[in-house]
Amino acid sequence: MRFDRFLFAASILSILNAACVKHSTTAPTSPAIAVVPPNEAVAIVRSLTDEVGPRSAGSPGDRAAVAWGLRTMKRLELSNVRAEPVMVRHWQRGVEVGEIVAPSPHRLSLTALGGSGATPDAGIEAEVIEVASLDAIQSCTPAAFDGKIVFINKATARARDGAGYGAAISTRTRGPIECARRGAAAVVIRSIGTDNNRLPHTGITRTYGQPKAIPAAAMSNPDADLVHRLIADGKPVRMHLTLTPQLLEDEQSANVIGEVVGGEKPNEIVLIGAHLDSWDLGDGALDDGAGVAIVLAAIREIALQKPPPKRTVRVVLFADEETGARGAKAYAEAHGREPHVVGIEADLGSGAPYAIRVHGDAMKARLNELAQAVAHLGIAADTGDTSGGTDLGPMFDLGMPVIDVMQDATLYFDVHHTANDTFDKIDAAALAKTAHAFAILARAVAD
Ligand SMILES: [Zn+2]
Structure with missing residues (x-):
């Protein structure tokens, strides 16, 4: 079943990739990997899950994930790549x-x-x-x-x-x-x-x-x-x-940040984010390796576009979402006074996107126009309200408008927070589609 799904994904992605995603040069290492389509988002989540694996807040895996985030953003040729330190609690099973x-x-x-x-x-x-x-x-x-x-x-x-x-x-x-x-x-x-x-x-x-x-x-x-x-x-x-289990000393983690600097209003920010930490039982492929892949593939797509967007597109891989959202709080403390025109968070696995919701007058006025821009991906406007997600919470409270890309979560809670949250569960075609939707939406608002 899985083999068939990836073959199907490959045929869709060969079309999608031509338009929007840089091909990965990752060499196949096993039959299962050989059928994974050459797609940036999939390559990113594979890299995070295989090279880092579990990364609960404060653990050695968390530190490895921060290093991974920095080197991946540099590989994707983002600007102003940095790690902003966050102290997190460290609970160990x-x-x-x-x-x-x-x-x-x-x-x-x-x-x-x-x-x-x-x-x-x-x-x-x-x-x-x-x-x-x-x-x-x-x-x-x-x-x-x-x-x-x-x-x-x-x-x-x-x-x-x-x-x-x-x-x-x-x-x-x-x-x-x-x-x-x-x-x-x-x-x-x-x-x-x-x-x-x-x-x-x-x-x-x-x-x-x-x-x-x-x-x-x-x-x-x-x-x-x-x-x-x-x-x-x-x-x-x-x-x-x-x-x-034991509660150990607090440890240093970090929000990992990269940007595509705006050509006209570089001080105004379009924020796209996901969380870098995971639970310890699985590899955090869906939660939230998929989200990390979506936002990094999206900003890579924008980075390759000429001319650059008018406003700055900033990607944030947040620390500590699972155990205290200290990364989200630290981001708002450090950056809450910068003008953020919108925030979009990815934290619902790799299911297909099907609708967008928005919050804030500026986004509400543009809901239909934004939905139109992603209608070819099967995404419709949804007039329900949204708070955007845990990692956007502190910025939402400061008044930042948000877009929520609603993804199909029918199967997500079968594996969420279990030892079964591994790379084979990634829906490659839907992941690439969501990343492309993030790129379109972020670029539309940035312009
Ligand atoms: Zn999550």
């Missing part, structure tokens, strides 16, 4: 083992949530109680949680616009802290993910950075189904859980 010990033994597939506290080295054993949602936690009496392992069982719905993720995510971000307040010994959530693989989905929880955070993990969806069935049978369910 340890042992993670969970099993049901009664009424019948089952080894669980689970992983610590980012920011989880640790159990003792020998683990803890406690009865498991199940709650359906964050609302259910808030209506429970503290006595019900005392010393228990709380299982939050909220499913994530599959949706093209990713809305199921937004509806479920508070169980991960707020669930553990709400259970800790009510005396729980630990929290184990159903993974925030739409797949039925036995792979758990990690992600940030609000205990991040707290030295005495509650142990908190996510189980794979099949394991969550199992625990739910056992509890529904009515016999007491007991779990043994060992998690030994």
Whole structure:
């Protein structure tokens, strides 16, 4: 199936590339790679995932990613390439083992949530109680949680616009802290993910950075189904859980920045961005290697155009999106007073683009014109509002208009934040299309 998809992608891309993307000279090294089309965006995400791999904030991979960002922007012949330092927290995963010990033994597939506290080295054993949602936690009496392992069982719905993720995510971000307040010994959530693989989905929880955070993990969806069935049978369910993550000293990371300098109004900025950090379980190919590839391939396309755009197009690879968005905050502190005419963020994998939304009067007035410019890529105008994404948040709060290129996220939350987030999941044709859309939109606003 994958082979066929890439062959199909190759035929589309041979057309797309002729018009818009510089061909990569990357040599094929395996049969799987040999059918990857010669496309700049794909070459970039392959380089990031194969040469750097996992790059969670503060880790050695994070430092390697910053170096990769600098050398890649130089290879793409961008101007004013630099790394702007950002201090980030550094949480490191340890042992993670969970099993049901009664009424019948089952080894669980689970992983610590980012920011989880640790159990003792020998683990803890406690009865498991199940709650359906964050609302259910808030209506429970503290006595019900005392010393228990709380299982939050909220499913994530599959949706093209990713809305199921937004509806479920508070169980991960707020669930553990709400259970800790009510005396729980630990929290184990159903993974925030739409797949039925036995792979758990990690992600940030609000205990991040707290030295005495509650142990908190996510189980794979099949394991969550199992625990739910056992509890529904009515016999007491007991779990043994060992998690030994550590909160280490803060580390230096960086926002990596490059530009195509405007020919007429170089001080006015069109910002395109994605995040350079990833979770530690996979290679961060979709989250957010795809976004990094989209914005770098887009600015490369603009860099090759003559004459240059009237305003400056700036690409920012943000630090620390997954664990605190300190890169986004640092960028706004350093650059918030510069005039930004628009921001466009890529952080939804490699699914095909299908619509644009905008925020801000200047962009609203141009919505139809901008959508027309990318209509040949299958992208329509959507009149819904948008805040643009996590990394644009602090600039959005300062009044920067945004464009949101909506990508098909139907399959994205199957692999998001799992060990399965690897290069083979990249949809090459859709990635190139999205990069081209970013280039068209950024250039249109820059002019
Ligand atoms: Zn992301």
